[in-house]
Amino acid sequence: MELIDGKATAATIKAEIKAEVEQIVAQGGRRPHLAAILVGHDGGSETYVKNKVLACEACGFQSTLLRFEDDITEEELLACVSQLNENPEIDGFIVQLPLPRHINEQHVIEAIDYRKDVDGFHPINVGRMAIGLPCFISATPLGILTLLQRYHIPTSGKKCVILGRSNIVGKPMAQLMTQKQYGDATVTVCHSRSQTLKEECREADIVIAAIGQPGFVTADMVKEGATVIDVGTTRVPDATRKTGFRLSGDVLFEEVAPKCSHITPVPGGVGPMTICMLMLNTLSAAKKEFYK
């Protein structure tokens, strides 16, 4: 069994990005510039945004954090999005989700210029990804794809079972794993209503679990020699930790790992790749790789 070390892979990629950025700067170019909009004081969001700012520093990017209180109106937020759209100094930006209830998240996402949508949530990027055109691919699926590639895990023609059908992981992951130029796999998406979920998993060469149920995937659901990617990051109360919680994956690691050819741990697997892929998308935006 080989552990898929997302932390190390992310560090390697960030170093690669930084090297490219320094080359751009040495040739007289501008540093990529990522902006983030953070509304309110949600603990998780604060942590994510802080880590994104730190990752920008590690990659040699410029970063801008725009903070607003919970009572910002949708109109004010849309005005801010519009300013970032028009600011030629900003290559890409994200609006940290979730937003307060009085704001329609979809309105905000669709207001972002798709050419600066480094989260890949705008319908134009979602649609272009679905039909295999160049675009910003959202960070978590792109991170998983990158881990599979960097660990040379064969995917073409293999059976890949995806647990969960969320818009940010399950659905885009299924699309990417199906397409010839990415996974080229035989892909099955299972979810809460699936009558044959366990049987599907047992036949899978690759299992990607993204349902948010700690320990859902047990040893009896995994084929000997399978690759298991655990996207779950549920906060489970843990009095022994300073924070009062620990992150738990969807996979019962202790019993599943011995059967696997490859497996991602939680934390340190998919998680670190996500922010790293946001950096890669920002670099792509700065290089105008997908859009002029």
Next chain:
Amino acid sequence: MELIDGKATAATIKAEIKAEVEQIVAQGGRRPHLAAILVGHDGGSETYVKNKVLACEACGFQSTLLRFEDDITEEELLACVSQLNENPEIDGFIVQLPLPRHINEQHVIEAIDYRKDVDGFHPINVGRMAIGLPCFISATPLGILTLLQRYHIPTSGKKCVILGRSNIVGKPMAQLMTQKQYGDATVTVCHSRSQTLKEECREADIVIAAIGQPGFVTADMVKEGATVIDVGTTRVPDATRKTGFRLSGDVLFEEVAPKCSHITPVPGGVGPMTICMLMLNTLSAAKKEFYK
């Protein structure tokens, strides 16, 4: 075994559409107006467009056919698209594919106002469909979904195997069958590289074949009591026909049909539904059902 009669279902739906249109007109409204752009003289395209014009008549729509020769430039075609975008009398329009080689089809598709894109090929419609937002769903997948619904075939939690991963059938079909508000099924997409295609098919409650290989699906690949939807329409030479060819599906009908609970014939199954769904999308456009 019950035959799924696409021709009869399409006729019923067209009658429903016509009834609604006449009601709109009686209340002082305008008839829905579909325009079609046809470039060149491809036999298949001529037939499709002719049938679309006839379907408009059957539904009480106004229709406009814009014809251009093969040597039209991309610029000229884009100018025509732009005029249709801006014409308030046109509710929706299609550009019949394929286009001559010197024209970039994707440029033309993306030039269409997504609010008039009744084919559902614009990335905004593709993307909104992928994440479950209201939008124009392309005709063939929408037609299949409608047949499953009208024949009361259970899909929720069932295993649905889709053969083929094309942008116009396989991929959107997989997305629709996965989503809770549509198929809610456990969906597997198989294709030319799949190592376990036959095994997947044998376990399926619903098989949707869209690969364009006549007679590919044989009796040994289908479970007793399965529903089989045949999207294949390959022209096979046939000297006994006036046209010189007959349409052949992807399913070996004679041997597969006896095992099925439901099956679509070719022709007369999915085919007639496709144009009918284009009419439904045009009605939706006229009613501004998805976009203002």
